[in-house]
Amino acid sequence: MTGWRRCAAPPSTAPMPRPWSPTTRRTCSFFDTEAERGTDPEVKAMAARHVPLLREHLRLAKALPRK
Numbered sequence: 001m002t003g004w005r006r007c008a009a010p011p012s013t014a015p016m017p018r019p020w021s022p023t024t025r026r027t028c029s030f031f032d033t034e035a036e037r038g039t040d041p042e043v044k045a046m047a048a049r050h051v052p053l054l055r056e057h058l059r060l061a062k063a064l065p066r067k
Contacts, residue, residue, distance in 0.1 A: 024061070028054050 031047045031054055038044030 024058055028058055 028051070031051050034047035035044060035051050038047060
């Protein structure tokens with residue numbers, strides 16, 4: 001295989017974690033911190049670009065009905 005397909009993981013039958021899990025919140029927190037106090041300008045800029053999207057995804061995930 002070539003390209004991205006080579007890296008694709010096989011489908012999993014394990015249940016997905018809740019999208020609003022502590023891991024998701026920690027990821028958002030990490031990006032927030034890096035965007036505000038990062039020392040590498042490129043990483044800081046990348047984090048700042050992605051914070052709004054991550055926050056929106058977290059907000060939408062929290063709005064999903066629980067089963």
